[in-house]
Amino acid sequence: MRALDELTNIASNLVNPAVEEWKQQGKKVVGFMCTYVPEEILYAANILPVRLRAPNCVETTSADVYLSHLNCTFIRSCLEFTLEDKYKFLDGLVFTNSCDHVRRLYDILREIRPTDFPLLYLISVPHKVDDDLIAWFRDELDRFKESVEKTFGVEITDASLRNAIDVYNETRSLLRQLYDLRKGKNPPLTGAEALSVIVAGFSLPKNKYNELLRQLLAELGEREGISDYRARLMIAGSGGCDNPAYLQVMEDLGGLIVTDSLCFGSRYFCEPVEIGDDPLLSLAKAYLNRPSCPRMVDNAGERSDYIRQMVNDFNVDGVVFQRIRYCDLWGGQLLHVEKEMKESSIPMLSIDREYSLGAVGQLRTRVQAFLERIER
Amino acid sequence: MVTEEKKNVLKEVLDYLSFATDMIVERFGEKHPEWAWIYALLVDYYEEAYKAKDTGKPVAWINFGVPPELFYAMDIMPVVMDALTGSLASIGSAVKYIDLAEERVPDYICANNKTLIGAALAGDVPLPDILVQPAHPCDSNLATYPVIAEYYNIPYFCIDMLYFKTERSAPYVASELRKLVSLLEEITGKRLDLDKLKQVMQYSNQAHELILKHEVLRQAVPCPYSSLEAISEYGLVLTLAGTPQLVDYFERRYALSKDKVSRGEGHLPKEREKHRLVWIYGAPTFDMTLLMWLEKEYGAVSVANMNNNFTMQPVEDLSNLDSILMGLAEKVTLLPMTRECGGPWENWLDASMDLIKRYKADAAVFAGHVACKSNWAVIKLIKDKLHDELGIPTLVLEMDLFDPRVASTDTLKAQFDNFFNVHFKG
Ligand code: SF4
Ligand code: SF4
Numbered sequence: 001m002r003a004l005d006e007l008t009n010i011a012s013n014l015v016n017p018a019v020e021e022w023k024q025q026g027k028k029v030v031g032f033m034c035t036y037v038p039e040e041i042l043y044a045a046n047i048l049p050v051r052l053r054a055p056n057c058v059e060t061t062s063a064d065v066y067l068s069h070l071n072c073t074f075i076r077s078c079l080e081f082t083l084e085d086k087y088k089f090l091d092g093l094v095f096t097n098s099c100d101h102v103r104r105l106y107d108i109l110r111e112i113r114p115t116d117f118p119l120l121y122l123i124s125v126p127h128k129v130d131d132d133l134i135a136w137f138r139d140e141l142d143r144f145k146e147s148v149e150k151t152f153g154v155e156i157t158d159a160s161l162r163n164a165i166d167v168y169n170e171t172r173s174l175l176r177q178l179y180d181l182r183k184g185k186n187p188p189l190t191g192a193e194a195l196s197v198i199v200a201g202f203s204l205p206k207n208k209y210n211e212l213l214r215q216l217l218a219e220l221g222e223r224e225g226i227s228d229y230r231a232r233l234m235i236a237g238s239g240g241c242d243n244p245a246y247l248q249v250m251e252d253l254g255g256l257i258v259t260d261s262l263c264f265g266s267r268y269f270c271e272p273v274e275i276g277d278d279p280l281l282s283l284a285k286a287y288l289n290r291p292s293c294p295r296m297v298d299n300a301g302e303r304s305d306y307i308r309q310m311v312n313d314f315n316v317d318g319v320v321f322q323r324i325r326y327c328d329l330w331g332g333q334l335l336h337v338e339k340e341m342k343e344s345s346i347p348m349l350s351i352d353r354e355y356s357l358g359a360v361g362q363l364r365t366r367v368q369a370f371l372e373r374i375e376r
Numbered sequence: 377m378v379t380e381e382k383k384n385v386l387k388e389v390l391d392y393l394s395f396a397t398d399m400i401v402e403r404f405g406e407k408h409p410e411w412a413w414i415y416a417l418l419v420d421y422y423e424e425a426y427k428a429k430d431t432g433k434p435v436a437w438i439n440f441g442v443p444p445e446l447f448y449a450m451d452i453m454p455v456v457m458d459a460l461t462g463s464l465a466s467i468g469s470a471v472k473y474i475d476l477a478e479e480r481v482p483d484y485i486c487a488n489n490k491t492l493i494g495a496a497l498a499g500d501v502p503l504p505d506i507l508v509q510p511a512h513p514c515d516s517n518l519a520t521y522p523v524i525a526e527y528y529n530i531p532y533f534c535i536d537m538l539y540f541k542t543e544r545s546a547p548y549v550a551s552e553l554r555k556l557v558s559l560l561e562e563i564t565g566k567r568l569d570l571d572k573l574k575q576v577m578q579y580s581n582q583a584h585e586l587i588l589k590h591e592v593l594r595q596a597v598p599c600p601y602s603s604l605e606a607i608s609e610y611g612l613v614l615t616l617a618g619t620p621q622l623v624d625y626f627e628r629r630y631a632l633s634k635d636k637v638s639r640g641e642g643h644l645p646k647e648r649e650k651h652r653l654v655w656i657y658g659a660p661t662f663d664m665t666l667l668m669w670l671e672k673e674y675g676a677v678s679v680a681n682m683n684n685n686f687t688m689q690p691v692e693d694l695s696n697l698d699s700i701l702m703g704l705a706e707k708v709t710l711l712p713m714t715r716e717c718g719g720p721w722e723n724w725l726d727a728s729m730d731l732i733k734r735y736k737a738d739a740a741v742f743a744g745h746v747a748c749k750s751n752w753a754v755i756k757l758i759k760d761k762l763h764d765e766l767g768i769p770t771l772v773l774e775m776d777l778f779d780p781r782v783a784s785t786d787t788l789k790a791q792f793d794n795f796f797n798v799h800f801k802g
Contacts, residue, residue: 068752070484097539100515104753107721111757124539127511127518132551133536294519297511297534300526323482326749331482332519335493336526338480352482 001223003216004193010200011244014055014081015089018204022048023089028152030092033078033102034239035263035293036125037094038283040164040273041145043206045154050090051202053242054081058356066108072326073355074240075101082113092119092151094144098295099329119151128298129288138284145280161279167206172269174213175201178220179266182258183314186225191235191257192244198264199242230254231317231374236261236307236337238323238330239293245357250320250367259314261307267291294329303333304340311346318347318374320367325352347374383500386455389463390422410632413625414608418463421615428453434505434564439517441510441714442535443704445580445618446553449573450560455504459611461491465661465778473498474779486516486747487778496524503528506563508556510535510708512718516747533559539719541709549705550698557701574694576618577703581690583617586626591686593633594679595735598642598649600633603667603678607659610683610712643677650675651800654737656728656758656770657682657716657744657751661777663785674796679735685712685727721754725761732768739799740770745777771795 010016019029028047032039039049054077060067063079081087095106106122114120123144126133145156178197181188189197197216201209233255235247242264247257260266273286291306292299307319321337323330334350341348349370351363397415404411428435434452438444440459447454464470465487473494474487481493495501507530509521518534525532535552538545557568594601616622636642642649653676660666670676688710691703708714716724732740740762742755759770773791776782 066753066756068749068755070746070749070752072749100750101753103539104721104750107754108757111721122539127536128534130555136548294523295515297518297522297532300523325482326484328485328515328519328747328749330519331485332489332516332523335481335520336523339527 001219003212003219004189004197007200007212007216008193008196008244010204011196011242012055014053014086014203016200016203018208019048019050019089022205028091029089030094030119030148031087031090032094033105034096034098035268035290036096036098036287036295037123038141038287039206040161040168040279040283041141041148041156042094043167044156044160044164045148045152047091047148047152047154048205052078052087052093053199053202054078054086054355055243056356057081066112067104070326071104072099072101072240072324074238074324075105077355079105079108082109082116088116090117092121092148093117094119095122096125097122098125098293099327101326119148121147125295126288127296129296134281134284134288137288138278138281141280141284158279161283162275165273165275165279165282167210169272170210171201171206171213172272174210174217175269177217178213179259181217181220184225186227187256187258188220188223188225190226190247190251191233191260192247192251194257195242195244195247195260195264198268199244202242202264226256228254229256230371232256232258232315234259234261234307234310234314234316234319235265236319236321238327239263240324240327240355241265241322243355243357246353246363249357249360249363253364253367253371255318255320255367255371257320258316259310261291261303261310263293266310267293267306294333300333300336304337307337308340308344308346311344316346318349318370320349320351320370322351322353324355383498384426385460385464385469385495385501386422386426388469389460389467390419390426392467393419393422393463408602410605410629411602413628414605414612417612417616417621417625420621422463425453425455429502435502436560437504437507437530439509439521440614441512441708441711442508443553443617443708444615445573445576445704446557446560446568448618449576450557450564450566450568452505452560452564454615456611456615457492458488459615460501461488461778462611462661464491464495466664468662470662470778471781473500481520484747485520486514486745487776488747489516489520491778493520493524496528503530506531506533506560508533508535510714511537512714514717514748514750516749531559531563535708537709537714537718541719541723545709546702546705549709550701553701553705554697557697568697570697573697573700577691577694577700579620579623580618581694583613583622583626584686584690586623586630587613587686588690590626590630590633593630593637596637596642597652597736598640598644598646599652599677599679599735600636600642601679602643603671604664606678606681606684607655607664607667610681613684613686614711644671644675648675649677651739651796652677652679652735652737653739653741654679654728654731654735655681655741655743656724656731656762657742657748658777659741659743660775660780660785660788662780666785666788669789670792674792674800676739676796678741679737680731682716682724682727682731683712685731687727687730717748717750721757724751724754725758728758728762729766732762732766737768739795740768742770742772743777744772744774746774746782747776769795769799 476494477490693699
């Protein structure tokens, strides 16, 4: 399993050989947060977009001088990494107003590290979708594009945008194929492995990633499927779920994770970008219309429907709805999801967690009890 | 057979306010007529809200930051959810609803939202015909109201807002308001009457101009204004903007302050006003007597707070719908709390610095509501700036504005004791 090993390796670190090689060629790397940032715009400028993460961050002592214990540990970990200069390899940081914690991280960095990153940018994303707002967002993306062009002295043409969209659409299609393999009775890979594959893609040039995905799909065709599991689980909830070890804890107990509704997961790739005459408009439309996170206000019902649909498609026995503590967006959504799952008789386990894998004992106990409940 | 009346929190608040008004008139009628004025206005408002369903008037639940003027112009009763939950907290009735909500949502959701969720789950609040909120100030609001609407199948509208305040903000919000008007027309089956809106806007502007004039008087030393009012008036403005009652209130209130200031009188006698506090965020809704204790114990008058820091301008051009919506859009993006909590942190910093300077304060208090994660994220930056640039100390309190169980009044008092001891001893 050469491709899987390589992708798993990449996922476990912040920087990988492909990023190093990219930098050695004198090319730029820009970190972004969250999935509402259209990476294609950066890719079209021959800039490598890397999604911000803080793998293996266990303490946030320096970050906690600024952020409080009431802020989500994902954001605190990212600030910790900035203060420890672990993002020094990045030439820019792009944020969206996706949640209160993210936007304040952007605010803090502007104040305390204003010159560390040549590009420090926040894209204002509408909280709902209609034709007006799509058009507005298209203009916002145009401004972002101009800012990238100006900061790095590059030109982003329509042709390069189209090419980027093609490459990214191929990624989306390959990831969909990968997820389709998990629908069967004996999926060829675990949830932890699948998460590694996705996470790796956030820090690789997508053309290289696509090659690895193709290779992976071929290798998985040869692999014997997994049959020794107790239940098929789906994982839903907060972003900041980029740690395969977290899923591994559940899988070690016999709960095989077969799908998810994560932005580090199926919500990232499930819809292609349909290219029209204006590539920026195509991006605006696609990004606003993709299966949403609860920052979007008009889709509370659809988000629960999405989970239900996934449960059916992947033959799921139970849903683990996890949130990083203090994540209001997913916390509020719980009210609706729980009701819907109950009405559809879908067992659900609701968990508040931290970004780093801390209280494993407690997680184990709860998952164990959940699996017993499902088995009965 | 006597059938038990269905519990209704609007009635509960109404009964309490009626009782409190009588008590205030009796005990403070002469010394503080203004307190009774505020309560009397609230009694009328809740009475109307309570009776709306019976009279067949459509009801909207709205958030602070949604212009009530549009609703008054369309004969829709705007029940301001934050004012309702705040009132429930102030009479000690929020806690049970918070507990109920916490069975269904995480405890870190704002108690303001949990109170409403709990009341709805208990069936103790009649559901509205529509729920309207702005996209600011916070995730907790944004995460709960659309979910409540979906849960109970209530029509819902969010006035989207931009992160940065630029020349693009007002047209953006105005376009959102236009969509809201269309939806309200659909729900009520009635067209917006432009003449009626103009009339409502005239009231709104009259009150607004008095607020701005009064604001100048309020800065006097000694402060002519009691701490309690400084907090309560905010709710009043965001609830009653566009009504003649609010104009009447501010006319009387302005005259009162003017008279006091001209005689050099303050809420506390000049020699007793030792400290001037600016609350750069809210204040404990569950126990406002803390403010009186500060006056008594330390001569510390709470001269201003973030919430009733109205600095935006009235809507200038009332000639047509577009210009009115544009003016309202400009106004709502600059409303207190929307402004401080919703956009970049500098909004909060600038507003706080400005308040401290204008009101000649010597200390700032951050009533750090545990649910306001965006404020907690930058309080260190704010505190440092206030210290470095204005030489002002800030007391940072970790508390819940609605729920005394996070930090009780006694706990807060102890922190004030310590603060005064460290910064103002001798
Ligand atoms: S986990 Fe929630 S609170 Fe944390 S960054 Fe993501 S959306 Fe924001
Ligand atoms: S008090 Fe803070 S957290 Fe609560 S609704 Fe208001 S801004 Fe949001």
